[in-house]
Amino acid sequence: MPDHVPILELKQVQIAYGQIKAVKGIDLALHAGELVSLIGANGAGKTTTLNAIAGTLPIAAGDLIYDGASINSLPAHKRVQRGLALVPEGRGIFTRLTVEENLRMGAYIRTDKAQIETDMQRVFEMLPRVKERLAQVAGTLSGGEQQMLAIGRALLSKPKLLLLDEPSMGLAPLFVEKIFEVVQSIVREGVTVLLVEQNANLALHFSQRAYVMESGQITLTGTGDALLHDPKVRSAYLGE
Template identity: 55%
Template sequence: MLEIKDLHVSYGGIKALRGINIEVPDGKIVTLIGANGAGKSTLLRTISGLVKAESGSIKLDGKEITGLPINKICAEGIALSPEGRHVFSDLTVIENLRIGAYLRNDKKAIEKDLEWVFNLFPRLKERSWQFAGTLSGGEQQMLAVGRALMSKPKILMLDEPSLGLAPLVVQQIFDIIREINNSGVTVLLIEQNANMALKTADIAYVIETGEIVLSGTGKQVLVNPTVREAYLGKKK
């Protein structure tokens, strides 16, 4: 269980997060939807240690992780697949994946997880010795997710996994997110495609200007008239 309580984050005097309270239960898919600039990515970056919290608490399984170094947070079981993919273009697919396991020393388990990632993303296996920079956008997204999985996370955080992808590839990505979750990995998802995110998620939060304004099951939030008008382009 990931618990975030009264989390405040500021950038140069501007409040990015204003007292965020959310819970990410074990084994669930939790999504956070909101407009650009609402604070979604800031939240994931703060959880992963890339951004420092001004105040508040972030606990994983009851252990305070606020303020820990990035590598320690990763070692505790939280992995981030960032917006924009950020694969290492001049390294091969397999080298990118192995970088994801850099904190691990269980060689046999690493090889087993590598095969698991290749089973999830057969395209990556076909291109294992291809340079990451030559992959398509969808393939790079698969690689970014696979790299995060190689750290063997308890919680996989995905920041805009479908951004800029063709509809068919988007469907594939969401099918794989469900498969990852079914394997026992908890997922915290930020996604501009609110319709897909809410249909996939067990729990959903809506964030506006750094504050949580609505929460419920994915289905409850999906049929909320205000959400439908604001994020799904449908009138009340």
């Protein structure tokens, strides 16, 4: 796919819950290999947008174009097969399964057994803490370990585009730092990442570009660096 063609494009996308329009006609684009953030206050429509891209929520209007084709009517599991993975808010791990069973669930759509084992090793290199706990029941992990497991599981689906919803939420500062290091490694390996993150400071610091969302609309867009130094963004999201 040529670099100038976005891997993901949202064109005038609207998402509604009954009569309530949660997302009011947004445009957004991601190019291959980018780390792009979507920031905004609680209730702005960020998680709703990610869920619609992943296929767990229908869109009311507009177009979702992934890898050059419309995916409006493509079911969620088919989107995973096409290389689109979501790490949901709240992690969504299988708490009663072991860490290893959770990881292997990430590869359930794949049949390339030898490559799955290679990818498992890659995840272990990236997330050594997960490797140390393979036989442990996932529900007994700390919040930070569960978040790493959720990311590892998504990576085993071999994504081209990874959607990350609030990966640092509720985590100790040390884990937040580690999670962002992992996200950078994923981008270095060529995976495109769309990140929704309450910690706007960190998100903008690491992102090439970002979008600011307010009340279901995109109100600002720019490079991570430009938005980090934008007075409006600083007062609204960086606590200044």
